[in-house]
Amino acid sequence: MTDKLTCGVHHVGLTVPDLEQARSFFCDVLGFEVVGGVPDYPSVFVSDGKVLLTLWRAADPMTARAFDRRANIGLHHLSLAVANNDALEEAWKRVSAHPEVIVDVAPSPILPGSSTRHFLVFIPGGIRLELTTPFA
Known part of the structure; x- marks a missing residue:
């Protein structure tokens, strides 16, 4: 099909x-x-x-179990697109400054040698969030 x-x-x-x-x-x-x-x-x-x-x-919320991306079936992370590297840097500044955010991966190429960049954090409440520049 x-x-x-x-x-x-x-x-x-x-x-x-x-x-x-x-x-x-x-x-x-x-x-x-x-x-x-x-x-x-x-x-x-x-x-x-x-x-x-x-x-x-x-x-x-008091008895809810946190999602474990390595042990549970379901959403591993949510990835949101940003327009370019400047937008990624601005998002990084805002997101990483939030007191309840836990950094998982700082801004870096998504794969070795790639011009596509990303970062991953755990947002308040524990959901894993990625912000990513367009694939090049």
């Missing part, structure tokens, strides 16, 4: 322990905007104009 049935990602849903903390990170640090939500769920929808994220609060 050569006809693709899909045409990109519609949205990504992330379960978080603290909805306000996650909203604040995406909006205040990365510049996303709140575009909706369902208070009774509870959830907040945020977007950078290209990608839509649904942030859902875990039913019981």
Whole structure:
């Protein structure tokens, strides 16, 4: 079959322990905007104009288990695109300065010898996030 049935990602849903903390990170640090939500769920929808994220609060954050990307099936990490190296450096400054961010991989080539660069962090709540320049 050569006809693709899909045409990109519609949205990504992330379960978080603290909805306000996650909203604040995406909006205040990365510049996303709140575009909706369902208070009774509870959830907040945020977007950078290209990608839509649904942030859902875990039913019981105190007993929720953290995801282990090496042991569980599911989202290994979320990678967001940045426009270029300057944007990556600005994102690095903002993200790495956040007191609740844990750096996993500092800015570096995505593969040895590649001009594509990235960095990976664990954001507040424990989700692994990557920011990446365009593939060259």
